[in-house]
Amino acid sequence: MAAAVSADKNVVGLLNGLARRQFFGETEITDEFLHSELYSDLSDEDFDAMLKKYDALVNNIVSTDMDFNQLEAFLTSQTKKKEGALPHEHAAAFMKFWKSQKTKIHDSLVQRASWNNQLRDINWRVDLKTQARHVNQINTPVAIVEMQIENKVKQGASKSMSSIAMSEDQLSPLTASIMI
DSSP: OOTTOOOOHHHHHHHHHHHHHHHSOOTTOOHHHHHHHHOTTSOHHHHHHHHHHHHHHHHHHHHTTOOHHHHHHHHHHHHTOSSSOOOHHHHHHHHHHHHHHHHHHHHHHHHHHOOSOEEEEEEEEEEEOOOOSSGGGTTOEEEEEEEEEEEOSSSSOEEEEEEEEEEHHHHHHHHHHHOO
16 A cells, blocks of 8 residues: 555544444444535435445454554455455545554453453562561561452442462462463
8 A cells, every 4th residue: 555645534534433433332423424524425325335335344454453564454455356446545544543543442342341340450569577476477578469450340430459468388389380
């Protein structure tokens, strides 16, 4: 695909509208709205055909979570079709759209797909005991693991912090079972 080809702004707008409706839940973006705002000069049949084709292309790109090299190869194949080829300006619009929306769409799909608690952050450290009931317990290492968990089950997401402290005797079997 030639780098000098500029992206068609109406196609970028159409792709953003499709993404906002499908992946971000903005139901007020209808086919009629997209048609009247972006392609009022196209007939209903032509717009519907273009919308169906571009919606299928977006779904293909999203479902395979294409990286930019894969997308470029995919779009190049679409521009070289004998019938119904994608214009180079539209292919450039797909590239521009995917560069700006890939992460947002991925995050939206991950949010929709997870309905349980999620581990948001994990920190660990090793501390030395400086106080203890018995002298032989002073200066012994203690591993501390802190986990931030987001609870999605409750109304609205809430975050909680959980901590685990393990002595060397408790940590050794755990690390031995993890190591391959």
